[in-house]
Amino acid sequence: xxxxxxxxxxxxxxxxxxxxxxxxxxxxxxxxxxxxxxxxxxxxxxxxxxxxxxxxxxxxxxxxxxxxxxxxxxxxxxxxxxxxxxxxxxxxxxxxxxxxxxxxxxxxxxxxxxxxxxxxxxxxxxxxxxxxxxxxxxxxxxxxxxxxxxxxxxxxxxxxxxxxxxxxxxxxxxxxxxxxxxxxxxxxxxxxxxxxxxxxxxxxxxxxxxxxxxxxxxxxxxxxxxxxxxxxxxxxxxxxxxxxxxxxxxxxxxxxxxxxxxxxxxxxxxxxxxxxxxxxxxxxxxxxxxxxxxxxxxxxxxxxxxxxxxxxxxxxxxxxxxxxxxxxxxxxxxxxxxxxxxxxxxxxxxxxxxxxxxxxxxxxxxxxxxxxxxxxxxxxxxxxxxxxxxxxxxxxxxxxxxxxxxxxxxxxxxxxxxxxxxxxxxxxxxxxxxxxxxxxxxxxxxxxxxxxxxxxxxxxxxx
Amino acid sequence: xxxxxxxxxxxxxxxxxxxxxxxxxxxxxxxxxxxxxxxxxxxxxxxxxxxxxxxxxxxxxxxxxxxxxxxxxxxxxxxxxxxxxxxxxxxxxxxxxxxxxxxxxxxxxxxxxxxxxxxxxxxxxxxxxxxxxxxxxxxxxxxxxxxxxxxxxxxxxxxxxxxxxxxxx
Numbered sequence: 094x095x096x097x098x099x100x101x102x103x104x105x106x107x108x109x110x111x112x113x114x115x116x117x118x119x120x121x122x123x124x125x126x127x128x129x130x131x132x133x134x135x136x137x138x139x140x141x142x143x144x145x146x147x148x149x150x151x152x153x154x155x156x157x158x159x160x161x162x163x164x165x166x167x168x169x170x171x172x173x174x175x176x177x178x179x180x181x182x183x184x185x186x187x188x189x190x191x192x193x194x195x196x197x198x199x200x201x202x203x204x205x206x207x208x209x210x211x212x213x214x215x216x217x218x219x220x221x222x223x224x225x226x227x228x229x230x231x232x233x234x235x236x237x238x239x240x241x242x243x244x245x246x247x248x249x250x251x252x253x254x255x256x257x258x259x260x261x262x263x264x265x266x267x268x269x270x271x272x273x274x275x276x277x278x279x280x281x282x283x284x285x286x287x288x289x290x291x292x293x294x295x296x297x298x299x300x301x302x303x304x305x306x307x308x309x310x311x312x313x314x315x316x317x318x319x320x321x322x323x324x325x326x327x328x329x330x331x332x333x334x335x336x337x338x339x340x341x342x343x344x345x346x347x348x349x350x351x352x353x354x355x356x357x358x359x360x361x362x363x364x365x366x367x368x369x370x371x372x373x374x375x376x377x378x379x380x381x382x383x384x385x386x387x388x389x390x391x392x393x394x395x396x397x398x399x400x401x402x403x404x405x406x407x408x409x410x411x412x413x414x415x416x417x418x419x420x421x422x423x424x425x426x427x428x429x430x431x432x433x434x435x436x437x438x439x440x441x442x443x444x445x446x447x448x449x450x451x452x453x454x455x456x457x458x459x460x461x462x463x464x465x466x467x468x469x470x471x472x473x474x475x476x477x478x479x480x481x482x483x484x485x486x487x488x489x490x491x492x493x494x495x496x497x498x499x500x501x502x503x504x505x506x507x508x509x510x511x512x513x514x515x516x517x518x519x520x521x522x523x524x525x526x527x528x529x530x531x532x533x534x535x536x537x538x539x540x541x542x543x544x545x546x547x548x549x550x551x552x553x554x555x556x
Numbered sequence: 557x558x559x560x561x562x563x564x565x566x567x568x569x570x571x572x573x574x575x576x577x578x579x580x581x582x583x584x585x586x587x588x589x590x591x592x593x594x595x596x597x598x599x600x601x602x603x604x605x606x607x608x609x610x611x612x613x614x615x616x617x618x619x620x621x622x623x624x625x626x627x628x629x630x631x632x633x634x635x636x637x638x639x640x641x642x643x644x645x646x647x648x649x650x651x652x653x654x655x656x657x658x659x660x661x662x663x664x665x666x667x668x669x670x671x672x673x674x675x676x677x678x679x680x681x682x683x684x685x686x687x688x689x690x691x692x693x694x695x696x697x698x699x700x701x702x703x704x705x706x707x708x709x710x711x712x713x714x715x716x717x718x719x720x721x722x723x724x725x
Contacts, residue, residue: 486602489623506602
């Protein structure tokens with residue numbers, strides 16, 4: 094058991110903080126026995142959580158205290174730390190980015206007491222848009238080069254084996270043959286039908302509220318009929334979990350907006366046909382994020398539908414970055430997926446006045462009516478709350494059909510203090526130590542309601 | 557109970573494995589009991605000291621390895637001897653074969669205790685005699701559950717014909 098408890102109070106806990114500026118608050122220490130602290134450190138950090146491997150960064154760190162705390166003593170230490178100017182707070186499907194202030198008291202030969210409190214951040218004046226643009230990589234020709242090298246190697250190996258060991262080598266040739274056939278159907282045949290096609294965006298970077306603009310130019314060699322031309326503006330989360338052969342990529346489409354460039358028509362041979370691309374980005378469009386294994390990527394997919402022929406398709410990558418225009422800084426906007434209704438989104442739970450205490454109270458009152466419980470849980474699913482709960486048991490096994498368990502994470506049975514609503518917390522691997530230290534003490538943190546465990550009668554909460 | 561210790565009750569259905577597990581769970585506040593159903597997914601298994609697993613032979617190998625790797629004290633009710641996988645995970649295993657002591661005397665004692673526990677008020681209650689218990693033991697062997705099912709059916713069939721057996725709504 095820890096000999097002292099830490100808690101953090103931010104001066105502005107509910108507000109949206111601007112990246113690059115300072116955040117201030119106070120760390121409170123309650124010692125329940127004499128504690129020799131070698132360092133009380135407070136850090137301003139950001140970290141990802143969700144399906145991908147965790148990425149994190151530190152914006153600032155200070156040492157507030159070193160020395161002895163007496164039993165029963167309560168001390169308060171003020172701090173002011175810089176806020177990272179990138180990435181912004183984001184709550185999505187596979188990917189979440191959170192900024193937090195973490196406090197840790199280093200106690201020799203004992204578990205270090207810790208505390209953490211999250212806050213909302215949006216990029217501001219200090220954000221170096223140019224640097225972000227560079228950091229958010231756009232998939233270029235590298236993948237094609239690697240693919241060509243792999244195909245080349247397979248081809249060489251295949252021919253060598255055929256020459257020396259016989260037909261077994263054809264298995265190696267199968268891969269380049271299938272790949273080349275696919276490429277021929279997807280790229281060569283549409284280009285052969287359409288002739289010269291140029292497609293580009295006016296810029297690689299756009300800001301929320303701006304129009305994504307560009308142009309599609311087709312100059313057919315011969316007269317060709319098309320069913321239409323269109324562009325889809327797409328935003329995807331792409332998270333990678335695991336490594337090596339255990340590497341898994343999780344994708345989720347967040348945004349898909351279709352713009353028709355042309356109805357069914359016939360393109361005249363030798364004539365240049367121009368189609369203007371202009372798709373508005375919503376004001377609160379989320380920014381492109383590239384944090385190693387956690388990405389939020391935008392691209393425009395241009396398609397020309399050719400009857401009875403493979404369609405011509407091209408993906409144009411783009412980046413959505415914070416605006417350089419000070420006028421847009423007036424509107425504090427958290428990087429929330431536009432597919433989520435803002436009224437039901439994460440921080441709206443606090444704005445709308447819905448507290449976890451109320452949610453627990455309502456659930457407790459209808460706990461014997463499965464139908465009512467499910468209706469209520471569905472209404473609050475996806476909402477995040479500050480939660481306090483008594484730890485009951487850690488699960489050695491969380492069940493075959495439980496999709497909420499983090500890879501390498503675990504589940505913990507806890508109970509809300511009043512009313513004693515049973516809950517199951519899905520804990521990412523990184524928080525394992527914290528729960529190990531807690532034992533059966535009270536846990537405090539932020540979690541998102543994800544469902545109801547009907548078998549054990551527990552509210553499911555994902556951290 | 558110490559970490560690395562496993563007690564397994566091995567026996568056929570109806571011999572008293574689950575009864576023993578539930579009795580142990582009742583004695584240890586930190587115990588965690590889980591029943592593995594024949595069909596459907598493996599339920600969540602919460603850590604406990606001891607961890608009591610009913611129908612432990614149904615643990616999928618992957619889950620079994622994860623649970624045994626924890627090293628917590630275990631009490632298992634199983635139809636199959638799990639000594640080898642337990643020892644592979646470093647457990648000291650004690651095995652009790654359940655059912656061998658379920659003779660006529662035990663049947664008589666259990667049934668009379670159950671009748672006594674069902675008493676509605678003061679006065680005499682019917683009793684299972686040694687002869688009745690001997691006949692039940694000869695017919696059902698050590699399967700106490702089968703004995704109880706049989707007697708339950710007897711009550712159901714006699715309720716409308718026997719003057720002494722009446723259900724009061």
